[in-house]
Amino acid sequence: MQLTFIDVHVRYPGLDISALNGVNLEINTGERVALVGRNGSGKSTLMLTANGILRPHQGALLLDGRPVRYDRSGLRELRRNVGVVFQNPDDQLFSASVYQDISLGPLNLGLTQAEAHRRVQEVAEFCGLQELLDRPTHALSGGEKTRAALAGVLAMSPRFLFADEVTNSLDPWMRPQVLEILDRLADSGCAVILATHDWALASAWAQRVIWLEGGSVFRQGKPGASSWLT
Amino acid sequence: MRQIDAYAYSNRISKLHPAYKVGASLLALVLCLTLNRPLASLLILALMLGLTIFWAGVSWRFVLTLLLTEGSFLLAGVLGVAISVSTMPDAGGAALGPFWVRSDAASVWLALNLFLRALGSVSAMNFLALTTPILDLIELLRRLRVPEVLVEVMGLTYRFIFILFDSLERMTLAQEVRLGFGNWRSSLRSAALIGTNLFIDAFRRSRILETALQSRAWDGALRVLPRKYNHPFQKCN
Amino acid sequence: MLHTSGMYRRWPVLALWLTATAGLALFSARTAYAMHIMEGFLPPAWAAFWFAVAVPFWVIGFIQIRRLVKEKPESRLMLGLAGAFAFVLSALKLPSVTGSCSHPTGVGLGAILFGPFVMSILGGIVLLFQALLLAHGGLTTLGANAVSMAVVGPLAAWGVWKGLQGRLPEDGVVFLAATLADLLTYVTTSAQLALAYPDPVGGFVASFAKFGAIFAITQIPLAISEGILTVLIFRALRQTAATELKALGVQGA
Ligand SMILES: Nc1ncnc2c1ncn2[C@@H]1O[C@H](COP(=O)(O)OP(=O)(O)OP(=O)(O)O)[C@@H](O)[C@H]1O
Ligand SMILES: [Mg+2]
Numbered sequence: 077m078q079l080t081f082i083d084v085h086v087r088y089p090g091l092d093i094s095a096l097n098g099v100n101l102e103i104n105t106g107e108r109v110a111l112v113g114r115n116g117s118g119k120s121t122l123m124l125t126a127n128g129i130l131r132p133h134q135g136a137l138l139l140d141g142r143p144v145r146y147d148r149s150g151l152r153e154l155r156r157n158v159g160v161v162f163q164n165p166d167d168q169l170f171s172a173s174v175y176q177d178i179s180l181g182p183l184n185l186g187l188t189q190a191e192a193h194r195r196v197q198e199v200a201e202f203c204g205l206q207e208l209l210d211r212p213t214h215a216l217s218g219g220e221k222t223r224a225a226l227a228g229v230l231a232m233s234p235r236f237l238f239a240d241e242v243t244n245s246l247d248p249w250m251r252p253q254v255l256e257i258l259d260r261l262a263d264s265g266c267a268v269i270l271a272t273h274d275w276a277l278a279s280a281w282a283q284r285v286i287w288l289e290g291g292s293v294f295r296q297g298k299p300g301a302s303s304w305l306t
Numbered sequence: 307m308r309q310i311d312a313y314a315y316s317n318r319i320s321k322l323h324p325a326y327k328v329g330a331s332l333l334a335l336v337l338c339l340t341l342n343r344p345l346a347s348l349l350i351l352a353l354m355l356g357l358t359i360f361w362a363g364v365s366w367r368f369v370l371t372l373l374l375t376e377g378s379f380l381l382a383g384v385l386g387v388a389i390s391v392s393t394m395p396d397a398g399g400a401a402l403g404p405f406w407v408r409s410d411a412a413s414v415w416l417a418l419n420l421f422l423r424a425l426g427s428v429s430a431m432n433f434l435a436l437t438t439p440i441l442d443l444i445e446l447l448r449r450l451r452v453p454e455v456l457v458e459v460m461g462l463t464y465r466f467i468f469i470l471f472d473s474l475e476r477m478t479l480a481q482e483v484r485l486g487f488g489n490w491r492s493s494l495r496s497a498a499l500i501g502t503n504l505f506i507d508a509f510r511r512s513r514i515l516e517t518a519l520q521s522r523a524w525d526g527a528l529r530v531l532p533r534k535y536n537h538p539f540q541k542c543n
Numbered sequence: 544m545l546h547t548s549g550m551y552r553r554w555p556v557l558a559l560w561l562t563a564t565a566g567l568a569l570f571s572a573r574t575a576y577a578m579h580i581m582e583g584f585l586p587p588a589w590a591a592f593w594f595a596v597a598v599p600f601w602v603i604g605f606i607q608i609r610r611l612v613k614e615k616p617e618s619r620l621m622l623g624l625a626g627a628f629a630f631v632l633s634a635l636k637l638p639s640v641t642g643s644c645s646h647p648t649g650v651g652l653g654a655i656l657f658g659p660f661v662m663s664i665l666g667g668i669v670l671l672f673q674a675l676l677l678a679h680g681g682l683t684t685l686g687a688n689a690v691s692m693a694v695v696g697p698l699a700a701w702g703v704w705k706g707l708q709g710r711l712p713e714d715g716v717v718f719l720a721a722t723l724a725d726l727l728t729y730v731t732t733s734a735q736l737a738l739a740y741p742d743p744v745g746g747f748v749a750s751f752a753k754f755g756a757i758f759a760i761t762q763i764p765l766a767i768s769e770g771i772l773t774v775l776i777f778r779a780l781r782q783t784a785a786t787e788l789k790a791l792g793v794q795g796a
Contacts, residue, residue, distance in 0.1 A: 127521045148525075155523040166472075167511065168518040170620075172441050172465045176530035183530065184523040192531055210533070212315060212441060214468035232522065307634075307676045335683055339587045372678055379679075380581050386754040387740045413743060420584070420740075427583025431682055435675040443675070455612050455619065456605065460668050462623025463630070467672065470624075470631040478636070494768065497637050498775030501652075504631060505780060508624040509787045516617045526616035 077105045077235045079126060079158065079267070083135035086125050086291075095121040097291035098135065103269065105235050108262045110278035111271040113288035119271040120163070122288065123238040126269075128154045156185055159234035163241045165221035174216070174224050175200075175209040181232040195231045203227040203257055219250035226257065236267045243272060255281060275299075307471075309368065315439040318363040323535035324442035327434060330357070334430035344419050347426035354429035362437045369432065376428045380421055388417035440464050445533050458528050466508070473507050474500065578732045578758055579673070579688050582681025589739045594686030597667070600694045604664035611661075621791075626665040629653050630672055637768050645761060647769040650728060651721030652776060654697035655704050656791055666693025691731035700724035717777045722770030729762040730755070 079102075086096040096118050103109060111119050124130045125137065128144060128151045137144045144154050162168045171177035178199060182192040200206050203223045208216065216224060222242050229237065239258065243251050255277075262268045272278055278285050279299040287295045314320065319327070331354070338350045355373075359366045389409045444464065448457045481496040519528075585593070611618045632649035653662045667689045673679045680688050703720040711719075737751035745752075780788055 124517070124521075129517055129520055152523050152525075155521065160521045162514075162518055162521075166469055167514040170462065170465060170515055170519060170528070171530055172444075172461055173533065175533065176441075179531035180519075180524070180529065181522040184525060189531060196531065210315070210321070212311070212439065212468075213465065215312065215315065228522065310676055310678065332682075335583070336587075338583060339590070339683065342586075376581060376678055380584070382757060383581065383584055383736065383754075386736060386750070386757050389753065390742050390744050390749065416740075424581055424583035427681065427683065428581060428678075431582045431674060432678060434682075435678065440672070440675060453605065453609070455609050456664070458619055459608070459622045459626065459664075460671075462620060463626035463665075463668055464672065466624050466627030467630050467676075470627045471634070474631050474635065494637070494771060495775065497635055497647075498772050498779065501632060501635060501647075501772065501776040502779040502783065504635075505628060505656075505776070506784050506787065508628045509621075509784065509790075512617075512620040512624045515620050519617075519620075528619070 077140055077157070078138075079103045079236050080138040080141070081122075081125075081135070082138065084125060084132045084137060085134035086121055086130050086132050088121075088130075094133075095291055096125060096132070099288075099292055101286065101293060101296075103236060103267050105267045106262060106265050107267045107269075108259070108281060108283045109267065109269045110282035110285045111269055111288065112273070112275060112278050112285060113294070117288040118291040119288055120240055121291070123160050123240055123269075123271065126236065126238055127158050127160045129160075152185070156232060157234055158236045159229035159232055159238065161222075161226050161229050161237070161239040161242050163244070165218075165225035168225045168228065169213045169221060172212050172214075173209075174205060174211050174213055174227075177213060177224065178205075178209075178228045178231045181228055185232060192231075195233075199227045199231045202230065202260070204253070218245050219247065219254070222246065222250075222254060223257070226254070230261070234266060236269065237261060238269045238271075240271045241273070243270070243274070243277065310372075310435055311440070313362075313364050313368070313436045315441075317437050319361060319437055320439060321536045322437075323537055324438050324446045326537075327438045328443070328446060331430045331434040334433075335427050338423055338426040338430065342419070342423060344422045347419075347422040350426040351422070351429045354426070354433045358429075358433045358436055362433075364436050369436070372432055373425070373429060376432075377421075377425060380424050380428075384417045384421045384424075387420055388413050442533065442535070449532075454527070461528075466511070469511065470504060470508060473504060477503055578729055578762055579670075579680030579692075580684040580732060580735065582674070582684055584681070585684050585687055585735070585739050587683075589735070590683045590686060592686075593684075593690050593735065597663070597686045597689040597694060600660065600663040601667060601689075604660040604662075607658070607660050608664055622661070622665065625653070625657050625661075626668050629662075629665055630669045633669070633673070634677075637765070637772060645765045645768065647765070647772055648692060648696065648725055648728060650692055650696035651700040651717075651724040651769070652773050654700040654724065655717070655720060655777070656788075656793060659694075659697040659701040662697040663689070663693045666697065669693075687732075687735050691728045691735065695731045696724040696728040699727045714774050714778065717774045718770040721773035722766045725762070725766035725769050729758060729766070733758060 081099045081101040084096055084099040085094050087094045099122065111122065113119055121130065125132060128146065131146055139154060139157060144150060169177050171180060175196060178196045179192050182195045187195065196209070200209055203226055205220075205223055205227055208220060208224070213221065213224065222245070226239070226242065243254060246254060258268045258270065270282070283298065284296060285299055286293060334350050334354055338347055341347075355369060358364050358369050390413065441464070444457055444460050447460070448454070477500045481500065608622060611622070629649045632652070633646050635647060637645050637647050650662075650666070653665065657665065667685070670680055670685055670688050670692065674681055674685065700720040700723065703723055704716060707716045707719065733751055733754040736754045737747050740750060741747045742749035742753065
């Protein structure tokens with residue numbers, strides 16, 4: 077599967093300047109991609125656009141070569157395939173219990189309760205949350221919250237996962253654990269796009285680094301490789 | 307607050323189906339109120355304390371401290387029952403400014419009975435608060451067919467209380483670091499600043515959460531899976 | 544009852560002063576919350592009566608909330624946050640003019656921001672959580688507490704806010720709305736207690752004066768502090784959150 081940005085321009089309502097200025101990008105399933113760039117360069121905006129929250133006023137977003145339709149069923153289709161984990165897990169965990177929070181996505185996709193329950197169990201195991209399913213979300217540590225937020229998105233089995241700076245607030249012990257989850261995810265065929273300010277992490281972990289600057293792709297490739305210079 | 311909440315989901319009987327616990331404490335409450343006798347109140351007090359401490363395994367220190375706090379609030383109310391006030395001089399009363407305050411055995415008995423009754427009821431309420439996660443109470447309301455919208459708003463309120471509380475604590479600390487709570491004027495101003503920021507924070511969060519929900523294919527209703535419980539005399543999951 | 548022997552007359556008074564001093568010392572040493580009627584304090588008939596009084600307001604509030612949510616599904620998030628805001632505001636430490644510390648009720652601000660009927664539902668939810676999370680108030684007394692804090696208080700604030708807007712400077716209106724909401728909450732609670740426990744001699748009136756006097760120590764300074772606090776918050780919101788106020792439909796924003 078492929079997610080393609082063609083000359084995408086995105087503007088926030090009420091603002092004149094565009095947050096994304098002609099982004100051209102192709103992302104394939106199974107890829108590990110790091111998204112870097114200074115504050116305000118458009119990383120979060122790119123992620124929200126990929127998920128259909130923000131709609132380009134110019135250019136197009138293609139899923140498997142077909143333009144995304146911004147109606148109910150089109151958006152549902154997009155969101156089934158493209159998941160976003162927000163920077164602050166508290167912005168995303170709405171339900172008071174971990175189990176219930178994870179179940180929201182699958183139920184929104186129209187799964188039956190039994191199927192949703194199975195998804196939750198699978199994902200909880202994948203993210204090491206089995207023991208925490210009955211906990212209220214506010215009684216989790218920062219790392220646990222991050223994993224719970226991740227699980228809530230993974231339960232929808234996306235083919236593209238955009239993770240917005242999820243490793244930032246993690247301690248040196250929790251960080252490898254979360255990265256390991258992302259690695260396994262990529263190995264299972266999902267594209268993982270991680271926004272980060274950590275260049276060392278980006279070049280070590282990712283197969284491709286995308287450098288955004290002022291709302292468009294400034295450079296991309298593997299740092300150090302010859303393609304990086306182009 | 308966090309302590310009561312923490313006990314509610316970590317005590318020994320937290321996984322028990324909430325209907326049993328709600329039933330037990332409501333029964334105790336109703337009995338305590340309708341029997342309305344000091345002995346009955348004391349028995350219920352002892353029973354509920356026993357259930358909380360020995361069955362649910364909540365620390366006795368915590369249970370008693372909580373009861374003491376509530377008892378001190380009760381005293382002020384009970385006081386009003388125990389005394390009579392009049393403006394006429396009264397041989398049996400004591401002077402308090404222009405008023406004569408008096409009391410007699412009957413009112414003191416009434417007050418004592420009331421105090422014990424309230425203490426018994428409070429212990430029944432504490433049993434519920436300390437053994438039953440709020441999540442389960444909300445779930446129980448859902449199963450009792452309370453309108454979905456109310457159940458959802460309750461669930462969201464519970465979730466957001468802790469988020470906003472974190473903000474409150476951060477902001478209070480930030481104000482205290484800057485000596486914001488020095489005298490009356492500056493502490494009032496600090497409190498106002500915190501209240502304002504809290505509101506703005508709450509509003510901003512509701513926007514972000516909406517975005518986050520949309521990103522998970524949300525279409526209006528907050529559908530989640532029901533929770534699973536244990537029943538007494540039966541081992542499950 | 545009134546003419547008990549001298550011996551009998553003295554010991555209750557003595558015992559009483561001891562408890563009273565101890566009680567008041569404890570009572571005012573803690574930071575005082577808004578005046579909740581504790582669990583078990585009301586006889587069953589009165590507890591039921593106040594639930595019955597609260598129900599019509601809850602029904603109106605529920606109908607309003609349901610309409611709101613139908614029109615804008617995302618407003619349930621705002622409602623949840625408004626409830627949480629009211630709860631957390633009541634945990635804010637507020638200096639009282641007497642020097643002790645107390646907590647605002649948030650009744651006035653809530654009514655101005657969200658309207659009185661929505662507040663009746665949110666207030667009920669907040670009271671339930673206060674009983675279960677803070678051990679303040681109670682379950683059987685929830686109806687009575689809702690009438691004073693989620694019905695009478697918000698209606699008073701709303702009435703002042705609507706009625707005096709434009710006739711007085713806004714600060715004055717907000718102050719009056721918040722202070723009056725607080726005071727009426729406290730008066731209602733005193734009346735509820737007096738109805739349940741009328742004075743053996745002076746009946747309801749004497750009892751009302753008595754309960755009123757006991758709680759005046761904490762509640763009147765609190766009402767004034769809360770009035771000032773609400774003015775300060777509202778002024779700041781006008782400056783920094785005008786768009787949010789407008790989104791909530793606050794008048795004149
Ligand atoms: N909700 C919003 N409303 C209006 N403008 C916004 C909003 N969010 C972001 N912007 C603007 O869009 C541009 C891109 O912001 P974006 O959040 O995508 O950057 P970012 O790369 O994620 O930055 P950071 O590293 O700080 O997270 C910025 O100029 C920002 O000011
Ligand atoms: Mg960002």
